Amino acid sequence: MTTQRRAARLVLEDGREFEGWSFGAASPRAGEVVFSTGMAGYPQSLTDPSFRGQILVLAWPLAGNYGVPLDEKARPRLDSRGLPLELESERIQVSGLVVSEACEEPSHRDSASTLGSWLEGEGVPGIAGIDTRSLIRHLREAGVMRGAILVDGELPVDLDSGDLAHPVAEVSPKELRVYESPPDREGRAAPRIALVDCGAKANILRVLLDRGATVIRLPWDHDLEGIEHDGVFLSNGPGDPKACGRTIANIRRALKDDKPTFGICLGNQLMALAAGADTYKLPYGHRGLNQPCIEVGTRRCSITSQNHGWAVREESIPRDWEPWFVNANDGSVEGIRSRRGPFRAVQFHPEGCPGPRDTEYLIDDFLADVEDARRTK
Numbered sequence: 001m002t003t004q005r006r007a008a009r010l011v012l013e014d015g016r017e018f019e020g021w022s023f024g025a026a027s028p029r030a031g032e033v034v035f036s037t038g039m040a041g042y043p044q045s046l047t048d049p050s051f052r053g054q055i056l057v058l059a060w061p062l063a064g065n066y067g068v069p070l071d072e073k074a075r076p077r078l079d080s081r082g083l084p085l086e087l088e089s090e091r092i093q094v095s096g097l098v099v100s101e102a103c104e105e106p107s108h109r110d111s112a113s114t115l116g117s118w119l120e121g122e123g124v125p126g127i128a129g130i131d132t133r134s135l136i137r138h139l140r141e142a143g144v145m146r147g148a149i150l151v152d153g154e155l156p157v158d159l160d161s162g163d164l165a166h167p168v169a170e171v172s173p174k175e176l177r178v179y180e181s182p183p184d185r186e187g188r189a190a191p192r193i194a195l196v197d198c199g200a201k202a203n204i205l206r207v208l209l210d211r212g213a214t215v216i217r218l219p220w221d222h223d224l225e226g227i228e229h230d231g232v233f234l235s236n237g238p239g240d241p242k243a244c245g246r247t248i249a250n251i252r253r254a255l256k257d258d259k260p261t262f263g264i265c266l267g268n269q270l271m272a273l274a275a276g277a278d279t280y281k282l283p284y285g286h287r288g289l290n291q292p293c294i295e296v297g298t299r300r301c302s303i304t305s306q307n308h309g310w311a312v313r314e315e316s317i318p319r320d321w322e323p324w325f326v327n328a329n330d331g332s333v334e335g336i337r338s339r340r341g342p343f344r345a346v347q348f349h350p351e352g353c354p355g356p357r358d359t360e361y362l363i364d365d366f367l368a369d370v371e372d373a374r375r376t377k
Contacts, residue, residue, distance in 0.1 A: 007152040008127045010055075010098055010135070013145045013159050018135055022151045023102050024119025024126030030162030031055040031095035033147040034309065035136045037288030041354040042115070043068055046094050047076075047087040049171035049199030050265065050307045052238040053164040055096040055147055059136055059288070064103040067111025068118045081179060081209065086110070088201040088353065092122045093171065095162055096149045098135070102128040125149045143283040144309065167238035168247075168266075171199035172220035179205065179215040190214040191370045194229035196222070196247065198237030198266050203353040207363055208233065213370075221246040224254050231260040231370040234267025234345065241269035241279050241310055248273045255343055260369035262362075263345030265308050271345040272336055278316035282332065285309035286347075289356060292328035293335075293348055301328060302359050305352025312336060312347075342369045 005021040012033060035057040036045055042063050045056065069086040071077045076084040084090055102115055119126045127149050139145070146159040164170060181190035193213045195205070198220045208215050216227060221244075224232065232254055241248075244266075251274035254261060263271045269279045286306040294301050312333040314323060324335035325346055335346035344366070350359040 008125075009150045010127055010130060010147055011150060011156070011159075012147040014142060016138060018130045020127045020129030022125065023116040023128050024097065025123045026151045027123065027125055028148060028150050028154050028157045029055070029096045029125050030146065030148040030157050030159050032144055032162065033057060033098075033139065034144050034285060034287060035059055035139055036307070037290055039289065041289065043086060044088050044353055045307075046092045046097065047084070047089045048201055048307060049089055049093050050236050050238050052093045052167045052171050052199065053095055053162060054238075055098060055149065055162075056094045057098040057132055057135055057139070058100075059132060061100040061132065062103060063097075063099040063101070064106055064115030066108035067106030068113040068115060069110040070112040070118070072112070074113055074118075074121055081205075083202045083205055088203065089171070092119065092124050094124065096124060097126040098130050098132065098149070099126065099128050100130060100132045102126065125151070139284050144285060164239070166243055168198045168220050168244055171238060172197050173217060174219060176219065176222060177217045179209055179217065181209060181212050181214045184212060191230045191367065191374060192216060192228055193231050193233050193370070194218060194224055194227050195233045196220065196235060196250070196267070198235050198244065198247065198270070200235035200237075201349070201351070201353065203351045204233070204235055204264070207351045207360065211363070211367055213367065220244060221250070223250055229259070230374055231262070231366065233366070234261070234263030234270055236265030236267065236307070236349065238266075240281075241266055241273055244270060255341070258341050260342040260366060260373055261344075262366040264349055264351075265306075265347060268335060268345035268347045269310055269312060271343065272312040272317070275321050275336070275338070276318045277321070277336070278313040279310050280313050282309055282311050286327065289352065289354070291348060293325045294328050295325055296323050303356050304334075304348035304359060305356060306348045308347060342373065
């Protein structure tokens with residue numbers, strides 16, 4: 001027996017409308033409409049805090065074909081450290097999901113839910129049956145914009161209602177937490193990494209812990225003064241980096257301490273602002289698992305995982321800093337590094353989950369810098 005579908009619409013702020021049908025929660029929701037070009041990884045994308053408050057359009061035509069990995073109570077499965085095993089946070093972060101086709105009969109040994117049921121359980125609307133090729137082409141030409149998912153019979157919503165006053169404050173932890181790692185084989189204490197969590201993906205903590213580091217997980221605006229640490233890691237997160245004034249001030253003070261500092265995604269923008277550079281909003285951002293980035297000076301190109309809508313303005317980079325990576329598609333800055341100290345950051349995700357992880361060596365390089373600094377104390 002075929003279940004009757006409820007008609008739904010995606011309405012954009014420029015007046016364009018796309019018709020489809022509702023799956024997930026049958027409730028209206030507004031947000032900035034963005035697209036991702038990844039072929040897989042929708043459970044990770046939907047739970048990525050960098051997508052907080054946005055309506056996500058998936059370019060890959062089929063979504064939900066391998067279901068959702070949850071436990072018997074429809075909650076994220078956690079590892080021994082309390083981190084989500086297959087997701088990037090413990091809840092769906094997007095405001096809505098737009099797909100061409102939503103699979104209703106997934107096939108995977110770890111699947112405990114359909115994509116639609118998962119969305120519905122968390123109160124997030126989805127719309128399927130959309131010509132996502134046409135929609136993404138429109139967003140590429142007109143730029144990302146606000147929009148809303150509306151289900152038949154419901155009143156329209158204010159498109160501005162999806163705007164968040166401070167998305168980073170929403171996804172950052174409220175309290176400090178320490179994840180301890182044991183001493184190494186020689187009995188040396190684990191390096192202590194202060195993770196400034198502006199919406200960190202779970203895999204960031206996992207790759208640091210798996211490499212033997214102790215992680216001090218800090219709220220976005222927590223001062224580093226008084227925190228015993230050997231290095232600083234600046235995480236990803238949502239929204240305009242200039243809204244994180246307290247974080248920028250804290251980073252500016254930390255850069256005077258000469259402890260190795262590494263940033264990714266939003267962390268790259270925050271480091272740039274702390275150094276005196278400027279940032280700007282990209283027309284439609286870089287979101288997907290296939291962004292080519294070239295290392296300056298080597299011409300080595302890596303395929304990277306990305307999720308950001310802002311970038312560092314190259315001409316604003318101070319003289320004692322330099323571009324480290326550039327995007328092979330549009331030439332935008334994909335990383336910066338200091339000429340005077342162990343301070344580096346990249347716009348992409350070296351720890352990308354589900355991948356690619358071609359640049360994960362950068363995290364090893366950062367931890368090597370931390371060890372060098374510890375030996376020279």
